[in-house]
Amino acid sequence: MTPLITGANRGIGLGLLQLYAERGLAPIGTARTEDPPRVEGARWMPLDVTDPKAQRGLVESLGDAALDLLVCNAGAFLDRNQTPDDGYPPEMWAQMFATNVTGVFLTVQAMLPLLNRSDRPRIAIISSQMASDERAPGGSYIYRASKAAALNLGRNLAADLKPRGIAVGIYHPGWVRTDMGGEGGDISADEAAEGLAARFEALSLETTGCFETWDGRPHPY
Numbered sequence: 001m002t003p004l005i006t007g008a009n010r011g012i013g014l015g016l017l018q019l020y021a022e023r024g025l026a027p028i029g030t031a032r033t034e035d036p037p038r039v040e041g042a043r044w045m046p047l048d049v050t051d052p053k054a055q056r057g058l059v060e061s062l063g064d065a066a067l068d069l070l071v072c073n074a075g076a077f078l079d080r081n082q083t084p085d086d087g088y089p090p091e092m093w094a095q096m097f098a099t100n101v102t103g104v105f106l107t108v109q110a111m112l113p114l115l116n117r118s119d120r121p122r123i124a125i126i127s128s129q130m131a132s133d134e135r136a137p138g139g140s141y142i143y144r145a146s147k148a149a150a151l152n153l154g155r156n157l158a159a160d161l162k163p164r165g166i167a168v169g170i171y172h173p174g175w176v177r178t179d180m181g182g183e184g185g186d187i188s189a190d191e192a193a194e195g196l197a198a199r200f201e202a203l204s205l206e207t208t209g210c211f212e213t214w215d216g217r218p219h220p221y
Contacts, residue, residue, distance in 0.1 A: 002118075004028040004067055006049055006107055007074030009036040012126065012173050015193030016071060017042050030058065030074070049074045049103030055110035066117035069200055072104045072150075073126045079142040093142050100146035105153060112166075121166045124200045125154040127211070129172045134220040151211060151221070158209035167208040171199055174214040187214075 008017040008029030014037065020027035021041035029036065030047035045061060048054045049072075076099040082088045104125055115121035129135060131147035151170050158168035173192045195214035203210070211219045 001025050001068040001120075002028070002066065003069040003071060004030070004111070005071040005073055006030045006047060006103075008042075008044075009033050012189050012192050012196070013071070013073040014039075015189035016073070016196065019190075019193045019197055028062075049107050050098040052106055052110075055106050059110050059114065062114060064117070065114055066119075067111055067114035068118045068120060069122050069124065070108065070111050070115060071124045071126070071200070072107050074103055074107075075100050075126065077140075077143050079140055082139075082141070084141075088141055096142045096146050097149070100143075101149045101153060104150055108157060115166055116164070122200060122203050123154075123157065123161070123166060123168045124196070124203065125150055125168065125170045126173055126196075127151045127154065127170045129213075129219060131172075132220050155209050155211075162205055162208050165205065167203050167205050169199065169203040169207065169209075170211045171196060172211075172213045172219050 007013040009031035017029040127150045128147040130144045131151040154170035
C-alpha cells in the first residue's frame with residue numbers, strides 16, 4: 001500500500017506518516033515548509049494544497065505511481081477567540097476555506113489518475129466533530145463552517161467516486177494534543193494516528209461516505 005498524507009509535517013499528519021513508515025509502506029508526506037522533519041522510510045514532497053500549479057507539479061513528480069490511500073489532512077484553524085462583534089474578517093474566511101475545503105477538492109482532483117491505478121483506492125478526509133450540525137455550541141464559526149463543508153464534500157465525492165471503485169471516508173480525529181488542538185486534548189497524535197489508520201484500513205465501497213471518529217464510532221452529522 002502506498003499512502004500520501006497532506007500536511008504531514010506536524011501533528012496528526014506527522015503521526016500518520018511515522019506510523020506508515022514504521023510499517024514499511026514508504027509513505028509520501030507533503031508540506032508547505034521547505035524543512036520538514038526527517039522521517040526514516042518516508043518521502044517528502046512540497047505542496048501548498050491551495051495552489052493548482054503545485055498540485056500539478058506533485059502529480060508530475062510522482063510519474064506513473066499508483067496511490068492506494070490519499071489522506072487529506074492539511075488544515076488551518078485561525079479563528080480561535082474571534083467574536084461576532086468585530087472578528088472573523090473576510091480574509092480569514094477566504095484563507096481557511098481555501099485550505100480546508102478547496103484544498104481538499106484540488107488534492108482529490110489532482111490525485112485521481114494515481115488513485116485510478118490502484119487495486120483498492122481510498123480517500124480519507126480529516127474533518128472534525130466541529131463539522132456536526134447536531135453539535136453547535138457557538139464560536140469558531142469559520143473552522144466549523146469549513147469542516148462542515150469538507151464533510152459535505154466528502155459525502156458527495158463518495159457518491160460520485162463509488163462507481164469508479166474509489167471509497168471515501170470522513171473522520172473526526174479526536175481532540176488531539178497538537179499545536180492545533182492544544183495541550184488540553186484527550187489523546188496524543190500517536191493514539192489518533194493508530195486509530196485513524198485502523199479506520200482507513202476498514203474503509204471499503206460498502207462503507208464509503210461514512211463519518212466516523214478515530215476510534216470507530218459513527219459520528220452524528
